[in-house]
Amino acid sequence: MTVHGLKARWVFPIAGEPLRDGVVWIEGDRIAAIGEGGRAAGARDLGDVAILPGLVNAHAHLELGGFSQPIGRPGIPFVEWLHGVTASRHSGGYDAVDAVRRGLAESGAAGVAALAEIAQPGWPEQLFRQAADRSSATARIDATVFLELIGPTAERAAEALRLAERHIDQGQRAGSWRPALSPHAPYSVRAQLVEGACRLSAERRFPVAMHLAESREELQLLETGTGPLREFLENLGAWTAGADRRRRPLDYLEMLAAADRALVVHGNYLARDEIAFLADRRETMAVVYCPRTHAWFQHTAYPLEAMLASGVRVALGTDSRASSPNLNLLEDVRCAIQRHPSVPKSKILELATLGGAWALGLEAELGTLEPGKRARLAIVPLDWALL
Numbered sequence: 064m065t066v067h068g069l070k071a072r073w074v075f076p077i078a079g080e081p082l083r084d085g086v087v088w089i090e091g092d093r094i095a096a097i098g099e100g101g102r103a104a105g106a107r108d109l110g111d112v113a114i115l116p117g118l119v120n121a122h123a124h125l126e127l128g129g130f131s132q133p134i135g136r137p138g139i140p141f142v143e144w145l146h147g148v149t150a151s152r153h154s155g156g157y158d159a160v161d162a163v164r165r166g167l168a169e170s171g172a173a174g175v176a177a178l179a180e181i182a183q184p185g186w187p188e189q190l191f192r193q194a195a196d197r198s199s200a201t202a203r204i205d206a207t208v209f210l211e212l213i214g215p216t217a218e219r220a221a222e223a224l225r226l227a228e229r230h231i232d233q234g235q236r237a238g239s240w241r242p243a244l245s246p247h248a249p250y251s252v253r254a255q256l257v258e259g260a261c262r263l264s265a266e267r268r269f270p271v272a273m274h275l276a277e278s279r280e281e282l283q284l285l286e287t288g289t290g291p292l293r294e295f296l297e298n299l300g301a302w303t304a305g306a307d308r309r310r311r312p313l314d315y316l317e318m319l320a321a322a323d324r325a326l327v328v329h330g331n332y333l334a335r336d337e338i339a340f341l342a343d344r345r346e347t348m349a350v351v352y353c354p355r356t357h358a359w360f361q362h363t364a365y366p367l368e369a370m371l372a373s374g375v376r377v378a379l380g381t382d383s384r385a386s387s388p389n390l391n392l393l394e395d396v397r398c399a400i401q402r403h404p405s406v407p408k409s410k411i412l413e414l415a416t417l418g419g420a421w422a423l424g425l426e427a428e429l430g431t432l433e434p435g436k437r438a439r440l441a442i443v444p445l446d447w448a449l450l
């Protein structure tokens with residue numbers, strides 16, 4: 064097999080220091096070596112660009128991408144936003160399939176190599192199969208498709224678990240996308256559904272993702288059973304008195320700890336003991352921070368510094384275009400750099416590459432530029448070089 068080289072003004076291996084005039088040598092679909100500029104004979108010079116490992120977007124809802132701008136206004140209360148999403152999504156003419164198609168193309172153009180998609184039953188499998196099939200080393204997207212599970216009642220929870228098993232069977236057979244499950248959030252699923260999904264994850268070895276500690280309204284509902292989220296659920300007919308619900312995000316973290324790998328999505332309001340819990344379980348659990356979505360809701364400062372200081376695994380996600388302007392994960396990297404000036408830029412770039420790969424169980428294949436890993440590169444303008 065022939066080896067070819069790509070030379071760039073800067074190469075960011077993530078596994079080591081950035082290399083000026085670096086070269087990435089590729090054999091087949093694997094990285095063969097990373098070199099300094101001096102030994103670049105025969106490499107194609109890409110000029111004033113940076114080469115990064117393909118980015119990993121650890122949380123997206125592509126099917127919610129049919130909006131030209133985020134819903135509402137900066138600082139919109141969470142429940143008002145939920146109303147907006149529900150109304151827009153179910154209005155006539157909303158084309159979820161087209162949103163997924165455009166979202167995959169946008170992600171590929173933004174240097175995303177692997178994507179964690181939260182999908183509704185009926186999601187367009189064919190589009191993910193096509194995205195995985197593309198032969199280009201830079202545009203191909205490996206998707207982990209988390210089937211979203213909603214189950215506020217015992218009957219709906221049981222039905223969701225049946226769909227979940229079918230989804231895992233289908234994905235493990237398909238091979239072109241990886242199946243996973245997402246019990247939606249503590250206010251929309253019974254605890255038995257979270258436990259069922261985690262049990263299946265441990266048996267069949269796939270990741271589980273759950274929105275958790277996302278808003279103050281969620282904490283209020285768990286603690287007291289009251290507040291704007293309860294009204295929202297009552298209006299949907301999804302409120303059940305005395306439901307199988309726990310009191311704190313920690314209770315859900317304990318359930319998620321049983322999964323093969325667990326992604327705690329957002330974690331905006333995790334308490335100190337919950338952060339410590341995640342640090343203790345860093346071999347199987349990670350948090351996904353969505354910087355621009357966090358900014359859209361104007362939540363209180365994200366506890367990134369505390370998480371990193373205590374050793375929590377952190378990945379980055381865009382979330383959807385319903386709460387972020389686009390799916391360009393590097394813009395989330397830039398947003399996080401601005402908001403967390405005490406965290407080294409290189410660390411934040413690591414979250415968008417190795418952090419995400421680790422969260423999805425892909426760290427042996429993606430996330431860094433190292434010999435033996437898949438040659439999935441993000442080639443970006445130098446102003447993204449983040450030196």
Ligand SMILES: [Zn+2]
Pocket residue numbers: 122123124181274328382383
């Ligand atoms: Zn989400």
